[in-house]
Amino acid sequence: MHGGGDGDDNLEINLTPLLDVVLQLIMFFMITVNFVAREQFNKAIELPKSQSITAPIDQGPDNFVYLNVDKDGKLQVRDSTLAPDKLQGYVERERKTLERTAQLIGKTGPINIVIVLRADKDARYHQVWDALKACMDAGYERWQLRVLKDVAKQ
Amino acid sequence: MLGKKTDTSGEGVQLSLVITPFLDVAFQLMAFFVMVYNPAPTETHFDGKLLPYAKADKPPPPPTPKIGNKDKKDDEPPKIDEEPKIEAPKDKEPDEKELKTNLRIIIKAVGEADGLPKAKEKEEVDIGFRDGEPKEITLHLPGVAQREATAIWVPPPPEPLKPGDGKKRFEQSLAPLLTKLKEIRDGPGGAEVTVSIDPAPNLKYEYFIRMYDVCKTAKFKEINFHAPQKVP
Numbered sequence: 001m002h003g004g005g006d007g008d009d010n011l012e013i014n015l016t017p018l019l020d021v022v023l024q025l026i027m028f029f030m031i032t033v034n035f036v037a038r039e040q041f042n043k044a045i046e047l048p049k050s051q052s053i054t055a056p057i058d059q060g061p062d063n064f065v066y067l068n069v070d071k072d073g074k075l076q077v078r079d080s081t082l083a084p085d086k087l088q089g090y091v092e093r094e095r096k097t098l099e100r101t102a103q104l105i106g107k108t109g110p111i112n113i114v115i116v117l118r119a120d121k122d123a124r125y126h127q128v129w130d131a132l133k134a135c136m137d138a139g140y141e142r143w144q145l146r147v148l149k150d151v152a153k154q
Numbered sequence: 155m156l157g158k159k160t161d162t163s164g165e166g167v168q169l170s171l172v173i174t175p176f177l178d179v180a181f182q183l184m185a186f187f188v189m190v191y192n193p194a195p196t197e198t199h200f201d202g203k204l205l206p207y208a209k210a211d212k213p214p215p216p217p218t219p220k221i222g223n224k225d226k227k228d229d230e231p232p233k234i235d236e237e238p239k240i241e242a243p244k245d246k247e248p249d250e251k252e253l254k255t256n257l258r259i260i261i262k263a264v265g266e267a268d269g270l271p272k273a274k275e276k277e278e279v280d281i282g283f284r285d286g287e288p289k290e291i292t293l294h295l296p297g298v299a300q301r302e303a304t305a306i307w308v309p310p311p312p313e314p315l316k317p318g319d320g321k322k323r324f325e326q327s328l329a330p331l332l333t334k335l336k337e338i339r340d341g342p343g344g345a346e347v348t349v350s351i352d353p354a355p356n357l358k359y360e361y362f363i364r365m366y367d368v369c370k371t372a373k374f375k376e377i378n379f380h381a382p383q384k385v386p
Contacts, residue, residue, distance in 0.1 A: 015173060018177075029188065029191055033191060033192075050367050052371045055198060057198060057199055058199070058201065120359065122358055124358065124359065125357045128362070144199040144201045145201075147197070149198050
């Protein structure tokens, strides 16, 4: 990289701008990267769009239990398909686990756990209803129905 | 960042910062983030409260539960919903309070009962509606007898329809529906009106959400949805 010849002529590539750009890119990716579990961002689920809701996702609750319903009405949890009759047992177990975890880290009082239902737009109403009803029977009190913001029409 | 060759004692000591490892790590980090980069979807949500079933001391059969979005305080006692189904038994009329304050939106959907084949993925059907698409929207207005329904959108006369017409007509029907809902909301006693969405079991979730959306746009505070009448 160094030029030869007489005297002190140093022919070096100036790497400073390259480094600047690389570090800026790294910072950009670090800030915008979104590490989520597959169950929270299942690309196979095409969410319906909403024109009226603009607020961001409420991160207030202590914990979330994610349920995905695909276009065929199958329940997807943790990368596997769950039979409808097993759902209530699953969400009950999840709730107990989350409550125990919260107690272990010293949280006192009621634990606010919310059901997050991500249903495909082509799923049927009775499939969505059945999922919510199983959660209701399992003692959950709040739900979130995930939709996409219809930015084009807002 | 880079040092220069400095000649201190005539032997030419080279004091330069070696940045190659630094650059390597920086590029590796960048490659990692490029690979895992996933732009966050513009996801949002409707939220609400699950209303529990009637307590065990209530007489059988258990009432039809409904799920609503009413924002309730945590110290409020659980709401027990004994609202009848839309096809109310002949010997039981809805109570007066419900008739006065509850607006029910009924959405019927095309299904096998209509003699139509189930639409499969990417399958073109030569009829206007596909399985699970809405075909009729009616309102049961507050203060009006249960059987008197106001049609917002009724099935069109038989005519050759193209695929996708059902969706288009549904979208067109939402504007008059929204106007009607706003009229009710802004009318006398409108603030106390609750909305119940009563979709057909096989209605596609997408249309249910659009209906929920319209009710939200009309600024109703309490929007419930009913148990499906029967699962096909």
